[in-house]
Amino acid sequence: xxxxxxxxxxxxxxxxxxxxxxxxxxxxxxxxxxxxxxxxxxxxxxxxxxxxxxxxxxxxxxxxxxxxxxxxxxxxxxxxxxxxxxxxxxxxxxxxxxxxxxxxxxxxxxxxxxxxxxxxxxxxxxxxxxxxxxxxxxxxxxxxxxxx
Amino acid sequence: xxxxxxxxxxxxxxxxxxxxxxxxxxxxxxxxxxxxxxxxxxxxxxxxxxxxxxxxxxxxxxxxxxxxxxxxxxxxxxxxxxxxxxxxxxxxxxxxxxxxxxxxxxxxxxxxxxxxxxxxxxxxxxxxxxx
Numbered sequence: 691x692x693x694x695x696x697x698x699x700x701x702x703x704x705x706x707x708x709x710x711x712x713x714x715x716x717x718x719x720x721x722x723x724x725x726x727x728x729x730x731x732x733x734x735x736x737x738x739x740x741x742x743x744x745x746x747x748x749x750x751x752x753x754x755x756x757x758x759x760x761x762x763x764x765x766x767x768x769x770x771x772x773x774x775x776x777x778x779x780x781x782x783x784x785x786x787x788x789x790x791x792x793x794x795x796x797x798x799x800x801x802x803x804x805x806x807x808x809x810x811x812x813x814x815x816x817x818x819x820x821x822x823x824x825x826x827x828x829x830x831x832x833x834x835x836x837x838x
Numbered sequence: 839x840x841x842x843x844x845x846x847x848x849x850x851x852x853x854x855x856x857x858x859x860x861x862x863x864x865x866x867x868x869x870x871x872x873x874x875x876x877x878x879x880x881x882x883x884x885x886x887x888x889x890x891x892x893x894x895x896x897x898x899x900x901x902x903x904x905x906x907x908x909x910x911x912x913x914x915x916x917x918x919x920x921x922x923x924x925x926x927x928x929x930x931x932x933x934x935x936x937x938x939x940x941x942x943x944x945x946x947x948x949x950x951x952x953x954x955x956x957x958x959x960x961x962x963x964x965x966x967x968x969x
Contacts, residue, residue: 742921742922742923743919743921743922744917744919744920744921744922745917745918745919745920746911746915746916746917746918746920747915747916747918748912748914748915748916749914752918753915755909755922757885757886757922757949758885758949759883759884759885759948759949759950760883760947760948760949760950761948783881813948815885815886815887815888815908815909815948815949816883816884816885816886816887816948816949816950817885817886817909817949
């Protein structure tokens with residue numbers, strides 16, 4: 691076995707604090723690495739079966755962005771069911787000639803007043819973006835008041 | 839695992855910097871490495887990163903991947919809830935000359951970066967000119 695060599699964190703770091711010269715830097719990161727390795731055996735840690743999502747809105751729409759890298763467009767399903775948006779996807783990957791398949795799904799409760807017939811979705815750079823238009827009655831209304 | 843002896847994740851030394859030079863924020867992406875017969879196959883999950891925002895560098899026997907998400911929250915959008923990190927992804931390995939850096943091949947598709955790192959045939963002796 692080859693000796694593992696650490697580069698002293700001091701070499702390139704711009705930090706001037708005590709942390710930069712800590713003799714434990716290499717050890718800490720090694721411990722982190724061992725923990726990460728050990729824990730990663732329990733499944734894909736970042737994604738699990740729940741992928742990260744973000745929910746945004748503006749005056750006209752509610753937007754949902756879901757991180758789903760590496761999935762096939764044909765295997766992304768977006769459904770509106772009873773005021774929730776259900777997203778499910780399958781990622782297939784080949785590891786050493788063996789094809790593995792991972793399924794992800796998530797249900798997101800939606801605010802009321804979504805125009806369910808006009809929901810649109812796009813998939814780019816591994817991000818699924820869903821645009822949910824608001825119904826007219828929930829859009830903010832601007833009332834002009836004449837001030838004399 | 840043989841990876842332990844050849845490819846090892848570098849200690850956290852983010853190359854990201856704030857404008858004033860302080861170490862910046864970066865997130866370690868989810869990744870996998872498979873040790874195949876003639877090379878390592880590295881898969882890095884970089885959701886939201888386009889080719890323009892991806893930087894792969896090999897310097898001083900360290901391989902570093904930095905991916906900046908292409909998307910910025912548009913003006914007028916309010917965040918109701920967000921689990922995404924919204925910071926650049928950064929991952930670094932020391933390869934200890936175990937790979938042939940000239941033959942690294944990388945491909946980014948749908949937010950997944952696949953890098954093939956061929957193992958070095960031999961550790962070629964290098965001649966160093968002395969001035």
